[in-house]
Amino acid sequence: MASADPKRVLTGSHYLDGDHACTEGALSAGCDFVGGYPITPSTEVVERFAARVPKVGGTFIQMEDEIASITAVLGAVWGGAKAMTVTSGPGFSLMMENIGLGAMLETPCVVVNVQRGGPSTGLPTMVGQSDIMQARWGSHGDYEIIALAPQSPQEAYYLTIDAFNLSEQYRVPVMVMLDECIGHMTERVVIPEASEIEITPRRMTDAAVGEYLPYKVGADMIPAMAHAGDGHRYHVTGLTHDERGYPVMSAECHDGLVRRLCDKIRDNADEIVRLEEDGVDGCEVAVICYGITSRVTRAAIDGARANGVKVGCIRLLTIWPFCETRIRELAPEVKAFVVPEINYGQLSLEVERCAAGQAKVTLVPHMGGNVHDPADIQRAIEEAAR
Amino acid sequence: MTGTTHLEHPQAHLLRTDRFPHIWCPTCGIGTVLKCFIDAVDKAELDYDRMAIVSGIGCTGRVAGYVKLDSYHTTHGRAIPFATGLKLANRDLKVVVFSGDGDLSAIGGNHLIHAARRNMDITVVCVNNFIYGMTGGQAAPTTPSPANTSTTPHGAYEPPFSLPSLLEACGAVYIARWTSLHVRRLTKSLTEALLKPGFSFVEAVAPCSTLYARRNRLGTGFDLMKFYHDHSCIEHDAETAKLAIDYQKTIKVGRFLDIERPTWHQLNDRQHLDTLGDDYYRAAEAKAAQQEEVDHVEA
Amino acid sequence: MRYWRTPLDIQQIKIPKGEIHLIVDRCKGCEFCVEFCPRGVLRMSEAFNAKGYHYPEVIEQGKCVECDLCEVICPDFAIFCLPAEEGGATQKPEEAPDGVS
Numbered sequence: 001m002a003s004a005d006p007k008r009v010l011t012g013s014h015y016l017d018g019d020h021a022c023t024e025g026a027l028s029a030g031c032d033f034v035g036g037y038p039i040t041p042s043t044e045v046v047e048r049f050a051a052r053v054p055k056v057g058g059t060f061i062q063m064e065d066e067i068a069s070i071t072a073v074l075g076a077v078w079g080g081a082k083a084m085t086v087t088s089g090p091g092f093s094l095m096m097e098n099i100g101l102g103a104m105l106e107t108p109c110v111v112v113n114v115q116r117g118g119p120s121t122g123l124p125t126m127v128g129q130s131d132i133m134q135a136r137w138g139s140h141g142d143y144e145i146i147a148l149a150p151q152s153p154q155e156a157y158y159l160t161i162d163a164f165n166l167s168e169q170y171r172v173p174v175m176v177m178l179d180e181c182i183g184h185m186t187e188r189v190v191i192p193e194a195s196e197i198e199i200t201p202r203r204m205t206d207a208a209v210g211e212y213l214p215y216k217v218g219a220d221m222i223p224a225m226a227h228a229g230d231g232h233r234y235h236v237t238g239l240t241h242d243e244r245g246y247p248v249m250s251a252e253c254h255d256g257l258v259r260r261l262c263d264k265i266r267d268n269a270d271e272i273v274r275l276e277e278d279g280v281d282g283c284e285v286a287v288i289c290y291g292i293t294s295r296v297t298r299a300a301i302d303g304a305r306a307n308g309v310k311v312g313c314i315r316l317l318t319i320w321p322f323c324e325t326r327i328r329e330l331a332p333e334v335k336a337f338v339v340p341e342i343n344y345g346q347l348s349l350e351v352e353r354c355a356a357g358q359a360k361v362t363l364v365p366h367m368g369g370n371v372h373d374p375a376d377i378q379r380a381i382e383e384a385a386r
Numbered sequence: 387m388t389g390t391t392h393l394e395h396p397q398a399h400l401l402r403t404d405r406f407p408h409i410w411c412p413t414c415g416i417g418t419v420l421k422c423f424i425d426a427v428d429k430a431e432l433d434y435d436r437m438a439i440v441s442g443i444g445c446t447g448r449v450a451g452y453v454k455l456d457s458y459h460t461t462h463g464r465a466i467p468f469a470t471g472l473k474l475a476n477r478d479l480k481v482v483v484f485s486g487d488g489d490l491s492a493i494g495g496n497h498l499i500h501a502a503r504r505n506m507d508i509t510v511v512c513v514n515n516f517i518y519g520m521t522g523g524q525a526a527p528t529t530p531s532p533a534n535t536s537t538t539p540h541g542a543y544e545p546p547f548s549l550p551s552l553l554e555a556c557g558a559v560y561i562a563r564w565t566s567l568h569v570r571r572l573t574k575s576l577t578e579a580l581l582k583p584g585f586s587f588v589e590a591v592a593p594c595s596t597l598y599a600r601r602n603r604l605g606t607g608f609d610l611m612k613f614y615h616d617h618s619c620i621e622h623d624a625e626t627a628k629l630a631i632d633y634q635k636t637i638k639v640g641r642f643l644d645i646e647r648p649t650w651h652q653l654n655d656r657q658h659l660d661t662l663g664d665d666y667y668r669a670a671e672a673k674a675a676q677q678e679e680v681d682h683v684e685a
Numbered sequence: 686m687r688y689w690r691t692p693l694d695i696q697q698i699k700i701p702k703g704e705i706h707l708i709v710d711r712c713k714g715c716e717f718c719v720e721f722c723p724r725g726v727l728r729m730s731e732a733f734n735a736k737g738y739h740y741p742e743v744i745e746q747g748k749c750v751e752c753d754l755c756e757v758i759c760p761d762f763a764i765f766c767l768p769a770e771e772g773g774a775t776q777k778p779e780e781a782p783d784g785v786s
Contacts, residue, residue: 075471237459391706412713417760
């Protein structure tokens with residue numbers, strides 16, 4: 001573990017919106033390359049980065065489209081940078097093929113999605129949380145990624161740093177799923193001293209020249225990386241490959257590769273997943289929430305408790321991998337799960353799957369454009385408790 | 387002597403010979419272009435450890451897998467932004483994009499024109515065989531009318547790109563075209579392109595034996611390669627607007643453009659030095675580079 | 686080589702002699718080398734390699750002048766030419782090349 005570079009860390013107390021806080025998180029984490037493309041409501045992230053890096057070090061380039069942005073990010077990482085791109089729904093969709101390439105090449109990078117109302121052009125300036133499933137399943141094929149969901153600008157700062165650290169640890173693209181409310185709300189953001197910020201270093205190979213195998217792994221299933229220009233002269237490809245990095249089109253090789261790409265996350269899910277729980281032990285109804293909805297849910301929970309309902313709250317800081325273990329554990333103990341989200345049912349499907357019929361799952365949908373009325377969530381909690 | 391030699395091929399030092407024989411068809415032009423490229427790398431005296439080669443998807447896209455440099459086989463059409471990322475992360479890398487006409491000018495078209503506009507310091511080698519070979523012979527933006535391809539089974543009718551014209555309009559600083567049989571001239575152009583700062587583009591017209599030649603009854607790849615060579619006309623500095631290649635007609639080849647323009651890195655440095663002065667984190671290096679340029683011009 | 690008259694600088698001219706090397710299993714029988722050899726040194730053999738392609742064989746070893754055209758033109762990196770031991774670039778200047786009076 002190293003600590004952050006003081007030149008890049010804006011230590012102090014600031015009023016920042018979520019987008020700007022995300023930029024500061026990236027800079028604190030050591031991000032020195034952003035390939036971006038403007039899209040509301042995420043543009044401020046790259047605007048701030050473009051303004052800051054010529055002074056603190058790094059490169060910003062506005063690419064010609066989102067596909068170029070994510071691909072440039074991948075190239076930059078292989079060239080030695082710590083890289084991030086930023087977008088919203090429509091751009092996220094465009095990036096999917098190359099997010100898949102990032103997962104296949106095992107490229108550590110961060111993709112920020114400041115979610116807005118969808119589908120298609122939808123509500124460019126208004127909130128949504130409807131890219132949740134897409135973050136997990138957006139690209140074709142079997143692979144796993146990690147996705148985090150902050151609920152405040154302060155958390156946007158910290159979770160962006162965590163995203164970089166997780167991406168380096170697991171060699172996987174990590175999404176930071178803000179939403180337009182968090183992205184555009186201005187709150188106090190306290191940025192600590194650089195020495196207090198832990199940075200996970202990139203796992204680089206120590207193999208001698210001529211002996212490096214790009215995808216050779218040990219028990220933890222995570223290979224060591226080499227950058228272009230390090231002298232190893234390796235080859236990597238998006239085709240199914242073996243540990244040499246060479247394409248091998250065989251069912252056997254494919255089986256091994258796909259399992260490893262997925263298992264390196266699945267088998268470590270319990271370490272990766274972070275939840276914030278309140279009053280869950282012994283509760284009758286457990287509310288599962290994330291992002292801006294978790295703040296709205298506070299009012300609903302307080303109201304329900306005042307009416308005598310034993311309701312607990314599980315706030316997901318990690319959306320993917322999903323907290324399966326916790327839900328499976330709780331399902332036999334609770335009457336119901338209530339899942340408020342600004343979409344027509346995405347995370348609730350995961351909750352249902354893991355509850356496996358042992359508890360009722362009530363979705364409280366809200367299509368987007370603004371946040372829930374807490375009364376709707378409270379009503380759902382109280383009905384679920386009956 | 388009909389035995390096989392135990393010696394290594396003279397270009398083995400830059401080839402992943404453990405993966406040979408390569409996948410290209412007999413009489414395909416790509417192998418020859420690759421050979422010219424390897425010769426050019428040596429003639430340009432480039433440091434193998436400071437090079438990176440990126441390719442897209444397609445027959446030519448397989449080149450990255452056979453070259454013993456840091457090589458990246460990326461997604462269809464996206465070799466150029468990947469190469470841009472590499473170059474921006476490490477400006478000391480010599481970055482080459484090696485891909486086909488479809489990968490670069492159809493799906494990759496947007497990236498091609500913007501990299502040229504920016505004068506990104508990369509070298510793009512485009513093997514133009516007028517078709518999408520890997521996927522079974524579909525039409526490409528370079529397919530001339532009325533060629534038969536699997537998606538133009540009644541004959542192609544769209545006008546093809548003049549790639550040199552496209553690239554000149556966008557701002558490339560070096561543009562050349564040869565056929566795959568012009569081995570020595572192609573090698574020379576590739577050498578010049580590799581050494582040229584900024585966006586350099588070399589188009590190598592090559593035969594596709596199994597698909598283009600066969601579907602259009604143009605003989606073997608050998609016959610077609612000879613045809614391209616024998617029907618080419620060397621015209622250095624030709625007007626790029628008139629360089630689209632018509633079906634089985636004269637092909638103008640040569641070095642069409644070799645100009646100077648500041649590269650993306652130079653422009654980036656210059657602008658930030660202007661506005662931020664010593665607050666620019668690269669102020670010292672940028673000033674030194676500018677001084678070197680001035681000295682070089684005066685020398 | 687036969688000359689209609691002896692060139693004045695015959696003592697300085699050294700005609701190279703080449704030795705052709707074949708990596709048989711890479712050959713795909715395209716015949717570029719056979720077609721392009723200016724000295725007609727190669728022909729396709731009857732034999733097959735591991736992939737089932739015919740590959741070239743040398744008709745007359747002494748005729749190769751190491752022009753390297755076969756090496757340069759082969760798309761499969763299957764043939765290359767090296768200077769031959771006798772009668773090549775290592776020849777002593779006083780010795781006249783083959784076939785000259």
